[in-house]
Amino acid sequence: MPVSGRGIRRxxxxxxxxxxxxxxxxxxxxxxxxxxxxxxxxxxxxxDPDRDRFVMSKGHAAIALYAALYMADYLTRDDLDSYIGEGxxxxxxxxxxxxxIDFSTGSxxxxxxxxTGAALAARLAGSQRRSYALLSDAxxxxxxxxxxxxxxxxxxxDNLVAIIDVNxxxxxxxxxxxxxxxxxxxxxxxxxxxxxxxxxHEPAAIASVLEGLxxxxxxxxxxxxxxxxxxxxxxxxxxxxxxxxxxxxYAIALGEIGD
Amino acid sequence: MLTADLGFLALEPFAEAFPERFxxxxxxxxxxxxxxTGLAEAGxxxxxxxxxxxxxxxxxxxxRNGPVxxxxxxxxxxxxxxxxYGPNGLSHYALEDVAVMRAQPTMTVIAPADHQQARSxxxxxxxxxxxxxxxxxxxxxxxVPGLSGAFELGRIQPIREGRDVVIMAMxxxxxxxxxxxxxxxxEGLDCAVAVVACVSPSPTEDIAALxxxxxxxxxxxxxxxxxxxxxxxxxxxxxxxxxxxxxRQGVRSTPDGPVGSQEFMEKSFGLSAQQLAxxxxxxxxxx
Numbered sequence: 001m002p003v004s005g006r007g008i009r010r011x012x013x014x015x016x017x018x019x020x021x022x023x024x025x026x027x028x029x030x031x032x033x034x035x036x037x038x039x040x041x042x043x044x045x046x047x048d049p050d051r052d053r054f055v056m057s058k059g060h061a062a063i064a065l066y067a068a069l070y071m072a073d074y075l076t077r078d079d080l081d082s083y084i085g086e087g088x089x090x091x092x093x094x095x096x097x098x099x100x101i102d103f104s105t106g107s108x109x110x111x112x113x114x115x116t117g118a119a120l121a122a123r124l125a126g127s128q129r130r131s132y133a134l135l136s137d138a139x140x141x142x143x144x145x146x147x148x149x150x151x152x153x154x155x156x157x158d159n160l161v162a163i164i165d166v167n168x169x170x171x172x173x174x175x176x177x178x179x180x181x182x183x184x185x186x187x188x189x190x191x192x193x194x195x196x197x198x199x200x201h202e203p204a205a206i207a208s209v210l211e212g213l214x215x216x217x218x219x220x221x222x223x224x225x226x227x228x229x230x231x232x233x234x235x236x237x238x239x240x241x242x243x244x245x246x247x248x249x250y251a252i253a254l255g256e257i258g259d
Numbered sequence: 260m261l262t263a264d265l266g267f268l269a270l271e272p273f274a275e276a277f278p279e280r281f282x283x284x285x286x287x288x289x290x291x292x293x294x295x296t297g298l299a300e301a302g303x304x305x306x307x308x309x310x311x312x313x314x315x316x317x318x319x320x321x322x323r324n325g326p327v328x329x330x331x332x333x334x335x336x337x338x339x340x341x342x343x344y345g346p347n348g349l350s351h352y353a354l355e356d357v358a359v360m361r362a363q364p365t366m367t368v369i370a371p372a373d374h375q376q377a378r379s380x381x382x383x384x385x386x387x388x389x390x391x392x393x394x395x396x397x398x399x400x401x402x403v404p405g406l407s408g409a410f411e412l413g414r415i416q417p418i419r420e421g422r423d424v425v426i427m428a429m430x431x432x433x434x435x436x437x438x439x440x441x442x443x444x445x446e447g448l449d450c451a452v453a454v455v456a457c458v459s460p461s462p463t464e465d466i467a468a469l470x471x472x473x474x475x476x477x478x479x480x481x482x483x484x485x486x487x488x489x490x491x492x493x494x495x496x497x498x499x500x501x502x503x504x505x506x507r508q509g510v511r512s513t514p515d516g517p518v519g520s521q522e523f524m525e526k527s528f529g530l531s532a533q534q535l536a537x538x539x540x541x542x543x544x545x546x
Contacts, residue, residue: 049302096329102300107324113290114325117297124279125301144321147290154285 003039003071005032005203009230009257011067011080017250019084023092025228025240027064029167029200030134033223034068036206037132044129046074046099052129053118055103057111058136058165059093065101066090074100109142111135112162116148119160119218132161138170141179146191152218153192160218161210162193165200167227171241185222193220200225230257261295262308263288269338270308292318295333296325304332310344311337311353311394319359326390327363333390335360340370340394340430341481342514342524353394354510357429358486360392361459367412368459370394372433373401375408376416376456383410396431403433403454412457415465421451424539425469428479429455429488432525436479438532443539450539455488466495470503477506477539481525484509506542508535 001007008031016024037054044051056065063083070080075090075098082088089095093106103114115133122129139145152160166184168175175181189195194216196209200223213219227241228234231253245253260273264286274281284291288309295305307314314337315322326333337353344351361368367387371377377395384391402408405418415427419440428436433454440450453469455462470476476496478489489507496505510528518524525531529538 113293117294121301147287
């Protein structure tokens with residue numbers, strides 16, 4: 001089925017309600033980015049050694065990834081419905097044992113290094129494949145992110161694409177209050193990356209930037225997103241980092257997302 | 260081969276022979292292991308290199324969530340295990356690296372006693388599909404008598420026969436263990452000595468066989484007592500209900516005082532051949 005941001009959101013809500021878990025706001029903010037990636041950007045199927053690699057570095061939004069993988073036919077409906085069930089590989093964070101998941105994540109600050117290694121491997125193999133990593137904005141608090149940033153720039157790994165989900169929130173507060181990221185674009189530019197600020201909920205704009213990337217430098221898309229996008233009472237609210245929905249909230253949320 | 264900006268006068272031959280396969284990633288051990296994870300996922304066998312604490316402790320969580328979790332053939336090489344960087348102080352010692360590495364069930368852990376054994380271990384483990392931690396000594400000249408570079412995964416290497424006490428050593432300190440055995444011969448004690456280079460997978464059967472019928476076993480390592488060779492042997496004794504007394508000789512406290520040469524530091528923690536021999540005599544006398 002076609003992968004859409006709306007479809008991912010609906011599945012995120014359904015599965016989060018069924019499993020009675022949180023991380024909903026973070027998952028809603030990356031829905032459109034994942035829809036673009038799994039809507040045709042990522043090349044090669046799960047078994048193809050020359051496939052593009054994708055690292056869901058912000059692993060806590062895995063339910064959005066599972067939804068995209070289901071819509072892109074990597075996972076079955078039964079797989080998806082096992083989310084956080086006993087004995088399921090579909091846990092809160094992504095597991096490499098699942099089709100379509102190259103790297104397990106969950107500890108922030110590690111995924112970009114994995115993706116950079118994957119990009120280096122592609123270059124050493126003479127392959128044109130790309131390596132993508134989706135990071136949270138607060139994740140760049142981690143010093144290890146900048147180790148990878150420096151390495152990728154030094155080696156001009158232009159087959160590496162980082163996408164930062166800049167929803168402005170982290171677990172305990174707004175990023176501007178916890179550890180300010182500003183000026184985020186300037187920081188990546190100063191580290192010699194090719195920087196693109198994109199509207200994170202406009203799939204056509206994201207896709208257009210990804211298609212037009214030029215060789216020479218690693219690329220970063222600074223995706224301006226809304227935490228909890230699509231559900232009015234979740235948008236930009238800290239409590240929806242962790243909280244599950246009650247029945248009333250769920251009904252309102254589904255209604256706002258639509259079919 | 261990835262290095263975190265260390266290996267002066269050590270890595271140059273590789274770098275010159277295979278420049279396209281050599282990367283100095285800068286002073287960034289976490290990224291080094293992350294890169295290796297990405298490389299190994301694509302089918303390569305990356306070696307990451309640094310001084311032992313920087314190779315093992317700084318990127319430990321990367322090692323756990325990367326090569327260990329994904330069961331990828333990343334080779335983590337830590338040079339100068341124990342207190343080989345004597346004058347450099349605690350920051351450069353690795354006294355808990357074996358403990359934390361062998362805590363990971365899929366990690367192969369190898370601490371060769373000399374450079375000949377390191378070479379054998381490297382060759383013997385070329386096809387191991389999961390990650391390996393190599394705790395290497397710096398000395399590329401001195402060899403442990405009787406070892407002749409022997410190595411086998413999951414096995415120990417007996418290097419001295421003896422009817423009485425059995426001494427097991429991990430790493431280059433095996434040289435002092437052999438010296439101690441010679442000193443003890445003068446005391447009328449006939450000590451067996453074995454090198455334990457393959458710490459994980461545990462050489463359980465070999466250790467159990469070696470200890471069978473003995474009254475005293477001694478472990479020698481330049482490592483904290485918790486989690487190293489002494490712990491391994493204690494586990495084997497407990498798990499296999501072996502009736503033997505165990506004397507663990509290792510580093511018993513944080514080396515936060517004066518520094519000196521490797522020899523000075525090891526002596527400061529009771530690990531010279533003479534001190535080891537005396538400890539064995541005292542232990543026997545105390546029984």
